[in-house]
Each structure stands twice: as C-alpha cells, then as structure tokens.
Amino acid sequence: MSTAVASVRTNATNLRRMLPNWAWGLVFLALALLYPYILDVLIAEPDDLLDASISTLGYIIMALGLNIVVGFAGLLDLGYVAFYAIGAFVIGWLGSQQFPDVSNGKGIHILTPTTSAFGSDIPGIHINFFFVIFIAAAFTAIWGVILGAPTLRLRGDYLAIVTLAFGEIVPRIFENATSGIFGIGHTDFSNGRQGITPIDKINFPWSDTPFKYPLELKPVYYVGLAMVLLVIFFNRRLRDSRMGRAWIAVREDEVAAAAMGVNLVRTKLWAYALGAALGGFSGVFLATYTNTVNVDQFEFGFSVFILSMVIIGGMGNIWGVILGAIALSMMNRYGLKQLNGVPEKFGLDFDVTSINFGIFGFFLLAMMVLRPEGFIPSGRRKLELHESEIDESDHIGTESDHQLYEVRSE
C-alpha cells in the first residue's frame, strides 16, 4: 500500500518536474480558458456541467477567502457563511428592485440598463456588477472586522463556537429585516423568507446588454474565471508578504510573534477582513448567477462545506484549496446527480443528492485517515501534522518530556 502511494507520488513529482512552474501555470490557464469549448467538443449536452463549473468558480473564491483565515492565520472560522450572506445582500440591495421607491420610482442606474426590454422604467437601485463586487468586498471586510473583533482573545474550540454563532445570527438578522434593520426604520431589506429575486444580470460597464445566463453560459463563466484569477493573484501576493509571514508566525506561536513586534490584534483582524472580503466578492457573483438572495442559502452546512474544501485540498496551500473546492463543489453540483439512478438498481428508494452531506462526511473521514494534510498540502502544515512522528527520533524534545512525566507519576 505505502509503496504504491510512494510510486504514485514519485510519478507525480516527475511529471511536475517536466515543466517549470510558470509553464504549468500557463497550461492550467489555457485549459481553464478553453474549458467551455472543450466541453462543447466532448459532450453533447455540456450546459449542466458548465453550470456546475460556474458555481464552482464562486466556491473557489470562497474557499480561498476562508483559507486566509483558517489556513494562513490559523483562526478556525465556522461562520464563514455570514460573509456570503452579507455579500449576496449587497447585490440584493444594489442590483434588484428591492427598493422600488427610490428617486420617485424611476430608480437609480449606474452603468446599467435604465429601461426594460419592453421600454418601461426599471425601479430600484441598479449599480453595475463590476462596481458592486468591490463595494460588497469592502462592506464585508468591515463586517469581518466587526465580527472578528470580539473573538480575538479566543482560541481553538471557543473561537469555533463563537464564529459558528455569528454564522447563524447574520442570516437570522436578514430574515427579520422586513421592517427596518436592527429596529431602525421601516424599509424592507430582505423580503423575509421569500428572498430577493430577480437579481440584475451582469453587464459590462460599456454595454447596455446584460448577459443572458442561464441560456448562454460562456460569458458568465469567463467573468467568474477572471474573478478567480484576480483572487489567486491577490492570495499569492499576500502569502509572500510581510503580512503573510506575520499570519504564519501568529499561527505558530502567538507569544513569540507578539514579542517579535507583530501586532496580534491588527494581524488577526486583517485576516478576518480579507477573508470576509473574498466571501462577499464571491457572494455577489453567486447571487446574480443563481438570480436570488434567499436566507435558506445561508445555512451552517455551507460554512462546513467551504471549510471541508479547505481541509481536503490542503490547508494553507492555494493550489490545494482550489483543487479541494473543485472536487467537492463539482461532486455536489454535478457528480452526485449522475449517481441518482444507482440506488434503484439495488432495490433502494432514495435520492443520492439528498444524502450528499453523508457522502461528504465519509469522504472527509477517509481523507483524515489516509491523508490528513489534504490533496496538496502546504509544506508547513504537513510538518505540523507529522511533527509527532519526527519528534520520536528527536531526543532533545522527548527526553525532557519523559522526565517530566516520571517526576509527576512518582
């Protein structure tokens, strides 16, 4: 077993060494760019797969955002869905007919079509998607700081519980914001459980024609891909910066990091803010793509789903996290559907998609047993997870520990 794994690994390493890293980057970029056309050639009905792929792009951004918080800074966040919700509601407010009364029913339009296909005015606030993504990122970053600040003194389990609670609270606030928010005013911010729909389609700032998804998927795929590339660039630069080093230092040893001049509060809040910003960034995209902002989307399961992507892919490693996001999201959105007929063949009557969390749970468990560091681990994380094995041969560490125990047991 282990030799088989080892030979696979050396083969993979050999394959990787065939080309330099930047060349591999280009290969993957080319594949991503040609992907919709490759599907056209290979599959008769590619729309299902492309549809799943577009959602996956949104999930990749979310996973990369959570990776900043969990993977880099080591802060276990179980409430990431809060930032998806906030981002989605930002486009719900700035890109739908949720506020029909603004400017006397004529609406506010910033680089979006002002009249509908039938020539009538479109009421409500409509700001171009490409502005809204950045507005939402900034807005969620602020909320990342607000929600992160009370948790700064907490570690481990306690931090997880509090963030989990925030993940529950935020959607409930939106759900109840049908007559003012936080008890202020009487505006309906969310339509309660019905949610906000429809959401504006993406349109380029220089054009008045919105994209035609779900009928035409390629343009929205490329917008999503561009967003993912931007986020990858952003993450890589952060990882190799002064801030990235500070995050890892804080994760490794808070006391030492503080004594070396790292401001713990600021460093952690930046992690929360930037992680949250990416959640909002992606939330806007997913909201316009699914055409609805509904509190039912913002469940605890979603936070766990994104966290699973980060863990399965390899915490702290950008490429690993992307792979984890692709694997889980594609399985969820596409793979499981393909298995829908299978239980019937065995005389069982249930839907495979309805037990998706059971399947993910099993998958996660298997990963934790077989490869706890994820598909593509970050070098550091792998070391952390296997540190005990290394320590066994390291006499300095263990000898003193043994002595300690002996003294105590006598």
Added chain:
Amino acid sequence: MSDQAASNGAAILEATNVSKVFGGLVAVNDVSFTVPQKGIVSLIGPNGAGKTTFFNCMTGLYRPTTGRVIFAGRDITAKRPDIVTRAGVARTFQNIKLFRTMTAIENVQVGMHSRLRSRLTGMVLHTPFNRREEKDAHEKSRELLRFVGLKRHNELAMNLPYGDQRRLEIARALASDPQLLLLDEPTAGMNPQESEELRKLMETLRSERGISVLLIEHDMKVVMNVSDRITVLDHGEKIAEGSPQEVRTNPRVVEAYLGSQA
C-alpha cells in the same frame, strides 16, 4: 533611583519597584533595577527566583502588579509586547520559541516585522517601495544569520540543531534593531565552546552595534566573564547587586545558592 542612574551614566532601562503577584504568590517583589547604556548586566538567582517573570514584566508579556519600567526615557510599563519591541527591546526565550515550520531566514524576517513599512496595496501590487524593502529585508536577514554564525539559512527552524536554534533566536531578536537585548538563558544546552562563542558575540554586539544586553544565565563562567554588573534575585527579591567580584563574595548570595549551612 536617580542616584543609581546618575552613577551609571544614562540608563537605557530603568525598572522601579516592580512587583508581580500571581494570586497569593509573590513572584517578583519590589525589584528596582537599571541597565546602563551599552552595558551588559546579568540577572542570576536560583531556580524559581522570579528572573523570567521579571523579564516578562519588562517585555510586556506580563503586566507588573506595581512599579514602572522606563526604557530610553519612555514609559513602557504594561505596554503590549509588540509596542515594547518597536520601542527597541528585543528578547529571546528560555524554552526556545521559534516559528518551527518557517525557515531560518523567514524567522528573522518576522523579527523585522515592526521595522517594515509596506502597506496592503504595496504588498499586493509590489510597488517599487515594497520590492526594495523586501529585498533589503532579505539581505539584512542573511547578514544577521551570518553574524550569529548560522549557515543553513533555508533550513526549517525545527530541523536545526539545538545550539543553532539558540543562535537563530538571537538573530531574530536582533532583526528588530533593538537598543536592548534580553537573553533568557542563552547558553542552556550549549557546550563550553559554544558558550564562549556566545560570550564573544555579546561583546561584539556591545562594541560594534552599541546594544545593551540583559542576561539571565546559570553558567557562572559566562556570567562572571561578560557582566559589568550582576543583580541577584532570590524568592522574588533582590538580595545583592554589584560587580562580579562583589557578588561572588556576598554572603547572602552564597547562602541563596548553597543554603545557610554552607
């Protein structure tokens, strides 16, 4: 307090009546203490005498129960550790606290954190300022590692031999351009030759870089050779202070170390 400071020229660090109480335990009791400019001062005492607690009070890891700490004319009492470091006090730890999964050079770069000025936009866009700063930081880290005599710059901290880990801690502390360096048992686990190298290093720090050193140490050979002055703590209280000669012959010090029957 003022006489003491005057007799030593300008004091870089001045701790006045510092106490630290944990519940009912008085770990440090009313200790006053100065480190002169460019001085090497040692803090000795039996195990549990409160030396490390006193260190922690001065570097912001503990908030002193009473007392004040003045560094270079600035009150740093109970300031956050990162502010103390930025003010110019760097330290090492008795139980080595390196960032284990970072390389030696990355460890030193973290030590430089408080001296780097890049902002988020600079880090993401790689502005010329950021590039220059990162390049300088890299160069300076290499130089510091060479200075402390560490050759394996790209080795992970956890894989370094013990003596090298101690050296790396010193390099990391020096990266923040301190005026005062606090070393907590730096020669623990070193062989006599390594201890001697460290002693030379401390003297170089003082003569070439003008850095004052405050040392906690059990190796009396190092302490007696390197210190201008020695302060002795026992049960959280200062029991003696003076030149190595004076301390060596002080009956209370002998008693603290050897017991009253000796």
